[in-house]
């Protein structure tokens with residue numbers, strides 16, 4: 001068909017499966033295994049639906065103010081969106097407009113190249129070193145912007161604040177986006193660097209550490225001027241991105257810091273325990289500071305384990321991609337869920353070694 005020539009072609013991002021059956025152990029999309037803060041359910045139960053007649057606050061001001069207070073920044077430094085994917089997409093569109101290639105790691109969040117292709121932004125990837133670390137020197141070449149997660153995904157590895165700063169410092173002519181989707185599980189945030197660098201944009205999400213993937217809330221913090229440009233693009237695209245319930249319920253999650261610390265603390269403790277158990281079973285992995293472990297087995301190919309787990313209704317994430325095709329990304333669930341995973345793996349590793357399969 002002739003009209004197809006004029007279509008914007010895109011190769012979409014592939015998200016982890018949502019099986020939608022009961023009794024599945026779902027460790028494949030880094031969701032939180034615990035419910036959102038109790039105040040979220042409380043407010044949801046008494047929500048006044050009459051207010052849904054009206055458009056929501058277009059800047060999400062209530063949520064912006066709660067986040068500004070929590071992170072000790074000005075409201076003018078905060079931008080909220082429909083998950084951090086929305087925030088990142090807006091940021092790509094706004095800041096990566098030079099025509100020069102943007103830089104990101106070769107093994108990283110697989111949405112970056114999708115947005116780059118969609119927005120026709122050229123890009124170049126920089127190889128992680130043999131221990132899966134980012135090499136700051138790679139980010140000294142001419143470029144149109146930089147983006148990387150810290151901790152990185154799917155490795156879970158954290159980079160030191162010195163290395164993050166080295167990258168920002170070497171790139172003061174472009175915007176550097178640090179995607180901190182997993183920072184609440186023991187990472188070090190680049191937030192203190194905001195005082196020194198006006199080219200830094202820090203993106204975070206409520207989907208993982210705040211247990212609200214279903215509501216779609218993401219945000220970023222940066223210099224007022226950066227946030228201003230981001231708002232100009234957002235208001236040229238869709239003024240009312242965030243719905244009213246998300247704005248109101250998001251505030252409840254931010255306000256309950258005790259619950260936030262309790263649940264992220266539990267996930268960290270479970271992660272550390274699971275690391276020890278996986279090692280005993282012959283798995284190795286980069287030392288994760290996130291809510292997942294990127295593990296490969298000494299003897300059994302990752303794809304084979306992935307299929308066996310899936311048949312046992314335990315979902316983890318596997319990519320048949322260069323460099324990472326022998327690793328599984330295993331989300332940290334509850335202790336009970338992880339025990340079921342470990343129990344399965346114990347039997348599986350033993351029988352597979354014996355050639356019984």
Ligand SMILES: *Cc1c(COP(=O)(O)O)cnc(C)c1O
Pocket residue numbers: 030082083084085086109149153179181204205206207213217218
């Ligand atoms: C999960 C994730 C996101 C996006 O999460 P949202 O649900 O859209 O907030 C962004 N970056 C990384 C690295 C992620 O893992």
